[in-house]
Amino acid sequence: xxxxxxxxxxxxxxxxxxxxxxxxxxxxxxxxxxxxxxxxxxxxxxxxxxxxxxxxxxxxxxxxxxxxxxxxxxxxxxxxxxxxxxxxxxxxxxxxxxxxxxxxxxxxxxxxxxxxxxxxxxxxxxxxxxxxxxxxxxxxxxxxxxxxxxxxxxxxxxxxxxxxxxxxxxxxxxxxxxxxxxxxxxxxxxxxxxxxxxxxxxxxxxxxxxxxxxxxxxxxxxxxxxxxxxxxxxxxxxxxxxxxxxxxxxxxxxxxxxxxxxxxxxxxxxxxxxxxxxxxxxxxxxxxxxxxxxxxxxxxxxxxxxxxxxxxxxxxxxxx
Numbered sequence: 001x002x003x004x005x006x007x008x009x010x011x012x013x014x015x016x017x018x019x020x021x022x023x024x025x026x027x028x029x030x031x032x033x034x035x036x037x038x039x040x041x042x043x044x045x046x047x048x049x050x051x052x053x054x055x056x057x058x059x060x061x062x063x064x065x066x067x068x069x070x071x072x073x074x075x076x077x078x079x080x081x082x083x084x085x086x087x088x089x090x091x092x093x094x095x096x097x098x099x100x101x102x103x104x105x106x107x108x109x110x111x112x113x114x115x116x117x118x119x120x121x122x123x124x125x126x127x128x129x130x131x132x133x134x135x136x137x138x139x140x141x142x143x144x145x146x147x148x149x150x151x152x153x154x155x156x157x158x159x160x161x162x163x164x165x166x167x168x169x170x171x172x173x174x175x176x177x178x179x180x181x182x183x184x185x186x187x188x189x190x191x192x193x194x195x196x197x198x199x200x201x202x203x204x205x206x207x208x209x210x211x212x213x214x215x216x217x218x219x220x221x222x223x224x225x226x227x228x229x230x231x232x233x234x235x236x237x238x239x240x241x242x243x244x245x246x247x248x249x250x251x252x253x254x255x256x257x258x259x260x261x262x263x264x265x266x267x268x269x270x271x272x273x274x275x276x277x278x279x280x281x282x283x284x285x286x287x288x289x290x291x292x293x294x295x296x297x298x299x300x301x302x303x304x305x306x307x308x309x310x311x312x313x314x315x316x317x318x319x320x
Contacts, residue, residue, distance in 0.1 A: 005068030014049040015160035016074030022167035075106035089115035103155035105163035121151040208251045224287040
């Protein structure tokens with residue numbers, strides 16, 4: 001049996017605990033209780049989340065030493081306001097040396113950083129706090145453009161929902177790809193995302209308010225290989241080009257041409273990160289004029305070339 005210990009503190013973000021469902025469903029898919037999940041805090045008893053919901057926990061500091069094969073430190077909304085906790089740091093240092101995996105969801109990485117466990121390692125956290133973490137802990141190579149990172153036996157994830165992806169990767173490591181794929185399907189996770197995938201979503205950045213503009217974006221996403229003019233998108237949602245351009249800008253803050261470019265970027269980035277297609281094929285399939293045009297847009301938007309993005313995605317280390 002593989003023991004998984006979730007560690008929470010007062011004010012923890014309750015979405016961190018959603019990763020428990022990944023292990024629960026892994027047991028169901030595997031047909032056995034492979035994972036045993038336990039919730040811990042330093043002193044035990046009831047711990048209250050940032051939403052005010054209380055959960056019962058076991059103590060990390062009992063007379064008998066607690067053990068887990070995988071430790072997962074949950075995050076909170078604002079870790080910068082939390083003073084260092086030497087008792088927790090000591091426990092995490094011991095857990096690091098005795099467990100198979102030590103991990104953190106989102107801002108839980110701050111606790112690992114404060115304990116010195118990320119020094120000399122690559123790590124990630126929520127993009128909004130990555131710069132502050134890098135400044136406070138310069139010994140860490142903070143990468144804000146990854147949904148999770150594995151460096152040796154230490155795993156860190158980006159935002160709270162990225163904890164689901166990280167937990168799914170743990171299941172894949174323990175029980176294989178087929179079990180992980182089945183768990184993802186049962187939890188209606190739209191894809192099993194690799195750790196090297198970016199935290200940023202162009203579709204989320206556009207965020208239209210009406211179904212009509214969303215339908216236009218869906219149409220564009222399904223026809224990226226085509227030139228996709230304003231006339232095409234307007235006709236797809238039964239608007240005049242002038243009406244469409246005005247409404248699109250009002251709802252997304254961008255021109256239709258810029259919106260289409262963002263969709264092409266998103267599709268190309270995913271293909272580069274997840275497939276082995278050549279960059280010429282990626283450019284053609286996502287509607288760029290050619291490979292050179294795609295590179296120009298990537299450098300302007302992301303600050304790196306498609307080649308470098310692919311190298312970074314493939315460089316994700318494998319957990320031991």
